Amino acid sequence: MEKYLKIIKDSFTGYFNYLVDEISNPSWTNYFYWLIGLSLLVWVLEILIPWRKNQAVFRKGFWLDSFYILFNFFLFSLVGYNAISNVGVELFNDFLALFGIENLVAIEVQDLPAWSQLLIMFVIADFIQWNVHRQLHRRPWLWKFHKIHHSVKEMGFAAQFRFHFMETIVYKSVQYIPLAMIGFGIQEFFIVHMFAVFIGHLNHANLGWNYGIFGYLLNNPKMHIWHHSKKLPKDRPYGMNYGLSLSIWDYLFGTAYIPKNGKNIELGFEGDENFPEGFGKQLAYPFQHKQTTTQKKFNKIRNHENKTI
Template structure:
């Protein structure tokens, strides 16, 4: 048992710290950057409530909606090669992720949870962990529930979970990575950094988690050449500490702080 994901965190440190040093997008950004220790708390403690919440949602979905899915669907899906299942899961899950992510930007109440993630002002692999548990549970549920309902095998789901997590760290990493034409198919750090950009042209763009072509399909792609954002963050004052950020979405605020990313960033 590793409730705090210490092994995964150590592996991430050993991989991403050297990569960010060698291929830094912003060479002057320090490892112990602003809010480093706050985001470390997220990395250590967020896993427990997110896992419990996701298990609860998946269990509820499979015990209700799942009962009307014919049994042959699951047996047919799970009998496919694992590699093919993983590809199918990535596509299905990312359409769900896109829909949920876009909703968190469009609905003011949901945006208050998601604004915690967008309050990041210096992006790196560790910053990927700064996500409000409610935000993460609902977004991950949109990705995972259809996958469980369709009966994909446990090894395929586990492999997807690993790829999803590793890719999420990469997207936030402080690295300059040229993926060439693949950037129109697969989400890259440049793609996701623009999603975090505190620049009007990039607001409400690049919602996909892994497959950037989904944003092309729905007209929400923003990827201006090789350019990268000048700055990240939001205008609304987000409290600086973990506990305050957990409480932030639930505390009534003035109307100026109620607007989603279209107005706030």
């Protein structure tokens, strides 16, 4: 027990010192300034070449999403996620040690060229995220958390960051074992993560891009807008276009859907007019929410279809 308490203490102080160092000592691998730089770059593109020209620069929800950036990528880890995840990793390693297993590395990639390591990590991580994203829509208890992201009514780059902190826990927990089986360095992870953040910025941005033929490989604004559509096709009650960075998974597994230009479609979900708009109320929503008659009916359809899949 003393070991785990020390991990918690070291995690809090370590992450606090990390944040201070990130802000006070800019470098080429500085996540804080890369995030700010990429955000400003995509925001400038939105201002110069907006897809929806009547949408305000400071769109509806802009400041809320900006605070989600601060919370989800910095404050959440300081509040406790970093400590909890470090304890979780240590507990998992101690569990493996009971069976004489020192680590889960099954595939050695350290001797491969750097570019191939980056590509392998990116593809594996994105495929896992695509599957997790599908479950966020298919499982009622996960959908309650994911609703926060879909409460966005006007799309812009910062909308990427409006999500409940439980999504971080779900994504990272599911990713841990597969990625732990492959050895990657911190620098490689940073590069892959920042590229994914950039693609995510563009997907949610007020930009009318689809990348031409490369749109079948990379997710893009004209594809992702349909993922946020309030009105869902009858044959797609869970939604569509689940790709985070890559769109290829949706085309391969039949979840791609771009019926027409989605420039002015209504965004959100059924019943979102009663969804809380404040940060605190949104975080509390999944834990307090009681299903409405409409949601019960929707979940009944989902559960029935789950049994037939």
